[in-house]
Amino acid sequence: KQEVTQIPAALSVPEGENLVLNCSFTDSAIYNLQWFRQDPGKGLTSLLLIQSSQREQTSGRLNASLDKSSGRSTLYIAASQPGDSATYLCAVGTSGSRLTFGEGTQLTVNP
Amino acid sequence: NAGVMQNPRHLVRRRGQEARLRCSPVKGHSHVYWYRQLPEEGLKFMVYLQKENIIDESGMPKERFSAEFPKEGPSILRIQQVVRGDSAAYFCASSPPGGKQETQYFGPGTRLLVL
Numbered sequence: 001k002q003e004v005t006q007i008p009a010a011l012s013v014p015e016g017e018n019l020v021l022n023c024s025f026t027d028s029a030i031y032n033l034q035w036f037r038q039d040p041g042k043g044l045t046s047l048l049l050i051q052s053s054q055r056e057q058t059s060g061r062l063n064a065s066l067d068k069s070s071g072r073s074t075l076y077i078a079a080s081q082p083g084d085s086a087t088y089l090c091a092v093g094t095s096g097s098r099l100t101f102g103e104g105t106q107l108t109v110n111p
Numbered sequence: 112n113a114g115v116m117q118n119p120r121h122l123v124r125r126r127g128q129e130a131r132l133r134c135s136p137v138k139g140h141s142h143v144y145w146y147r148q149l150p151e152e153g154l155k156f157m158v159y160l161q162k163e164n165i166i167d168e169s170g171m172p173k174e175r176f177s178a179e180f181p182k183e184g185p186s187i188l189r190i191q192q193v194v195r196g197d198s199a200a201y202f203c204a205s206s207p208p209g210g211k212q213e214t215q216y217f218g219p220g221t222r223l224l225v226l
Contacts, residue, residue, distance in 0.1 A: 034214065043202060043219040044154075089154070097142065097206070098167060099215060103153040 002027045002094050006102035013080055014110050021075040021105045023090030028068050031093040035064050035075050038087045038104070047088075048075070080109045113138065115205050115218035123224045130190040130197070132221045136205030143186045144215060145178060148200040160186060193225045 003026045013019055023033070032051050036044040048057045048064040050073070056065040063076040077084060087106045091099040116135040124130050136143050145157040156170040160180035171178065175193075180186040190197055200222050204215040 036217070041222075044204075044217040046214050046216065049214045091154075097159055098144065098156040098170070099146075099154075099204075100156065101146075101154040 002030075002092060002100045004090060004092055004100050004102040006088075006090055006105050008105060009103065010106040010108075012108040012110065015080060015082060017080050017109075018076070018078050019080055019107075021077070021088050021090075021107070023073040023075070023102055025071045025073075025092050025100075027094065028071050029094065030068065031097075033064075033066050033073050033093070034091045034099065035062075035073075036089040036091060038089055040087075044089065077107075080107075082109045082111050084109050115203055115216050117201075117203050117218035117221050119221060120219060121222050121224070123226065124193050125226050126194055127192050130193050130223055130225075132188040132190075132201050132203075132223070134186040134188070134203030134205075134218060136186070136203075137207075137216055139207060140205035140216070141208050142206045142213075143180050144204045144206075145186075145188050146202045146204065148202065148220075150199070154202065157188075190223075193223075195225050198223055198225045 005024050007022045034049045035047045038044050050057045050066045061078040066073045085108050087104040089104045090102045118133050143160045146154045148154045158171050158178045159167040163182050175191045177189045200220045202217055202220045204217045206213040206215045
């Protein structure tokens with residue numbers, strides 16, 4: 001059974017800092033890995049999708065890496081801004097097209 | 112293009128009533144997924160449907176819950192005889208026909224409160 005763990009559970013940083021969010025998964029037989037952002041009381045916004053054959057994806061200030069063999073992914077956020085404050089969710093795509101989610105990292109960027 | 116739409120956004124039911132949650136996927140998407148987010152917990156997969164077919168319902172509770180995605184109209188998640196433990200946010204996602212390799216696009220969710 002696939003299990004996804006995200007560390008840390010919460011993170012508070014000053015504006016402008018670069019930061020890394022971590023995600024690990026127990027079963028390396030994945031199709032893809034997605035990072036999402038969830039704002040309080042809102043839905044999920046897809047940030048980056050990494051296919052199993054890829055090592056990383058970049059979008060603006062975000063960079064996500066994938067090491068399938070070790071069961072790890074990281075989301076790097078450069079020059080953080082208060083508007084980046086949200087919960088970040090890591091999800092792995094496995095058999096049957098389901099996504100298995102981690103419990104998220106709650107990020108607060110202080111002005 | 113409209114994204115995934117869910118309605119209602121908020122639903123209040125008393126114990127024993129029925130809840131019907133609707134999801135309209137992105138136009139052209141033929142795969143629909145339902146996830147549940149209990150308070151202070153992560154999202155958990157419930158069911159995966161294609162038009163007129165349930166592909167994977169391994170995450171659905173065995174009783175009181177059912178889902179459908181008819182040929183015409185939205186996908187429906189139906190919860191009969193609701194209990195307080197059903198209070199949660201229910202999210203629908205859709206993806207294009209490529210399936211496993213495609214991004215899932217999420218709707219804003221329906222927040223169900225059972226009194």
